[in-house]
Amino acid sequence: MTSPEDDLPTSIVRNDAGKLASLDDLKALLYEFNAxxxxxxxxxxxxxxxxxxxxxxxxxxxxxxxxxxxxxxxxxxxxxxxxxxxxxxxxxxxxxxxxxxxxxxxxxxxxxxxxxxxxxxxxxxxxxxxxxxxxxxxxxxxxxxxxxxxxxxxxxxxxxxxxxxxxxxxxxxxxxxxxxxxxxxxxxxxxxIPERSSIGTFLISRGKRVSEILRMLLPISLLMIARQYFDLYEPLLGSESHDNIHAMIDIGIILTSVFVIGTYFGRKLERFIDSRIDKLERYPVFSISKGDKNAVDGHQVNNRSLSSEIIGRVGWILFGLLVTSTAKVIWSKVSTTL
Structure with a gap:
């Protein structure tokens, strides 16, 4: 009497001698044909x-x-x-x-x-x-x-x-x-790839680092200018303000307010610069479609416009700080002369 397992085939293809080949023989044959x-x-x-x-x-x-x-x-x-x-x-x-x-x-x-x-x-x-x-x-x-x-x-x-x-x-x-x-x-x-303008290259590579530095310097610059104008608002604190604890608190409030305002505008300046830098476009890599060819001219116009916005905003702020500080120096010299 035979069991069902005895009737199962142990091989699936016939070799050259007419005998059935085993699975191992089939695998060897497959690897011979395909590496x-x-x-x-x-x-x-x-x-x-x-x-x-x-x-x-x-x-x-x-x-x-x-x-x-x-x-x-x-x-x-x-x-x-x-x-x-x-x-x-x-x-x-x-x-x-x-x-x-x-x-x-x-x-x-x-x-x-x-x-x-x-x-x-x-x-x-x-x-x-x-x-x-x-x-x-x-x-x-x-x-x-x-x-x-x-x-x-x-x-x-x-x-x-x-x-x-x-x-x-x-x-x-x-x-x-x-x-x-x-x-x-x-x-x-x-x-x-054609070289970008030196300004565009600088803004893309280091522009965000510069905006971060400007954010930190703006409140410090306002504090220094406030220190220059101290003699103008010192009378408002009393004639003996340098010995008065209340006057010192008032000065602290004023300077803190200047610092907070400077920090606020510094962050706004940083966000403005970073948003413009993110919109700067790299020179197109492809010249295949009609859109690619149009993108070359659009890239140049867009980058020039964004760079001008950044330079203009920073320039006006620096100009305002410089004028404010210089005006106090000139006023002090004129007052001393008079």
Missing amino acids: KPDTETRLLGAKRYLTLADLRSINDRILAKLQNYDNITSSSINFIMSNKSIKDYSTWDEFERENWDTVNSTVQAVTIKWDMRIQLPQFKNRQRHSLRCRIGREVAPKDIFQLMMTTDDVIEIMEAQSPCIVKVDFVNDVLANELLNIVEQWYQGLAS
């Missing part, structure tokens, strides 16, 4: 200016390199746009049919992907490789701390800060290095 890919990533730091011609150039270079191999390759590309939409093209021909002169939104990021199946001598079937290049959409420095609080992955943080990431999944390491080098050389050869 497990490795991954290499390169982070390219310097920002570059990207055009439609540049996108076509890198695609042509990659395809030209793959002609040295027996391969089946497909190219896809997607764009993250400023109007919170994504343009995804599953084939390169679809991308070429797009009329970018009618697209009014700006490009925020571009990702190009090549899927390749390459015949290698040591494998019986084509091995899958993939190459991906993402440009743009890096995390702003002010958001890095928030990212660090949400992830412990150092690689993810580094990738988020990089303006360009190139990643390849490969079986053949020689081909992988060649593809990475092609993309890196292409990227480094792109046009550099």
Whole structure:
């Protein structure tokens, strides 16, 4: 008498001798036909200016390199746009049919992907490789701390800060290095981002630190000016104000009021400057859509206007403090002469 387990098959395919092969034999056969890919990533730091011609150039270079191999390759590309939409093209021909002169939104990021199946001598079937290049959409420095609080992955943080990431999944390491080098050389050869004005560069890099310093200095400056004018309101406190405890309290109230007022206006000045700095735009990275081309002129006009507002507000405050202090010095000299 046999049990039900005795009737279960212990293998699932037949080998060349006509016998059924075991699961272990099947796994060995699978690994012989398909290798497990490795991954290499390169982070390219310097920002570059990207055009439609540049996108076509890198695609042509990659395809030209793959002609040295027996391969089946497909190219896809997607764009993250400023109007919170994504343009995804599953084939390169679809991308070429797009009329970018009618697209009014700006490009925020571009990702190009090549899927390749390459015949290698040591494998019986084509091995899958993939190459991906993402440009743009890096995390702003002010958001890095928030990212660090949400992830412990150092690689993810580094990738988020990089303006360009190139990643390849490969079986053949020689081909992988060649593809990475092609993309890196292409990227480094792109046009550099035009330099901003020195004022705009300073405001973006150090403007908020300056606004913080101005916030702290404004109440101190008002206290120093109040000290200059002390002889004008000293009579109001009594002829013996320097020996009178009540007069000292009155002076303390006056100086405290000056400090509080200075602190209030200092904070308002800091918020004003910081809000304008947050609106300063970096030079557009892409020149692909109609919106990108219009953004160049808009960027220059916007930044000049915001910089003028900041300089004008700070200039008037400094001018007012200087005039107030100088007027007292002049008045003191005139009074002494008379």
